[in-house]
Amino acid sequence: MRLKVLGAYGASDAEHNLTGYLLDDWFAVDAGTLTSKLSFAQQARIQGVFITHPHADHIRDLPHLIHNRFSQNVGPLTVFATREVMDLLSKHLFNGVLWPDFSVLTSPLTGKPMLHYRALAPGKKVMFNDIGLTAVPVDHAIPASGVIVEMGGQAIAFTGDTGPTVDIWKRTNKTENVVAIVTEASFPNDQQWLADESAHLTPQTFGDELKKITIDAPVYASHRKIPFERDIESQIKNLRDRRARVLLEKNYTL
Numbered sequence: 001m002r003l004k005v006l007g008a009y010g011a012s013d014a015e016h017n018l019t020g021y022l023l024d025d026w027f028a029v030d031a032g033t034l035t036s037k038l039s040f041a042q043q044a045r046i047q048g049v050f051i052t053h054p055h056a057d058h059i060r061d062l063p064h065l066i067h068n069r070f071s072q073n074v075g076p077l078t079v080f081a082t083r084e085v086m087d088l089l090s091k092h093l094f095n096g097v098l099w100p101d102f103s104v105l106t107s108p109l110t111g112k113p114m115l116h117y118r119a120l121a122p123g124k125k126v127m128f129n130d131i132g133l134t135a136v137p138v139d140h141a142i143p144a145s146g147v148i149v150e151m152g153g154q155a156i157a158f159t160g161d162t163g164p165t166v167d168i169w170k171r172t173n174k175t176e177n178v179v180a181i182v183t184e185a186s187f188p189n190d191q192q193w194l195a196d197e198s199a200h201l202t203p204q205t206f207g208d209e210l211k212k213i214t215i216d217a218p219v220y221a222s223h224r225k226i227p228f229e230r231d232i233e234s235q236i237k238n239l240r241d242r243r244a245r246v247l248l249e250k251n252y253t254l
């Protein structure tokens, strides 16, 4: 599988982008960065997007991805999230004030709905085209779920934002052929109090999470906050676990 990391940071400036991942060019996880780094044609190829949680840094480009669908002659976009997260998106974002609810509109080009919402029950695998999606709740400041994506005989787990957590590791450990895990390390070790308060990880607690993971696959730390990215990077290296890596904004072949 190909993983295109469009955004690997928990903050943004001209050189750092908010969370957004694209698998094999057609399935996205989080939408902090999608439209801002993809051409109109590349956006049209996206068929589904999973949203871990509705914090602004994970959904920034979602209204624009949906809006652009209006003038693309392609099938509907399916937005996946847990019911709790979906309800928060409907109430606070797609409420006719911040942005329209495009799911009730029909595409002028295809005559079909432009958008579907599909709520996922935690822990229950669903199929979308030929990929498997399992949402697994994590521990963050607001309702949030990671997702395990099974695609072409390989699996990849994304936690999204989380503090120390349990369920997604248990589920990932039981999943066949996991080729990568993408989690987070938002703050450096000397800001452990802030990470704890906001339900995020530091390299130190990232290291504790690594001990819960029994499989031998690279575990990437994403969502580093500017301006601590170098400190976090060296602290991840100092864990001396060969699985521990920082996630870079580049294309990975897994």
Ligand SMILES: [Zn+2]
Pocket (backbone or CB within 6 Å): 010, 019, 055, 057, 058, 161, 223
């Ligand atoms: Zn975030």
Ligand SMILES: [Zn+2]
Pocket (backbone or CB within 6 Å): 053, 055, 140, 161
């Ligand atoms: Zn968050």
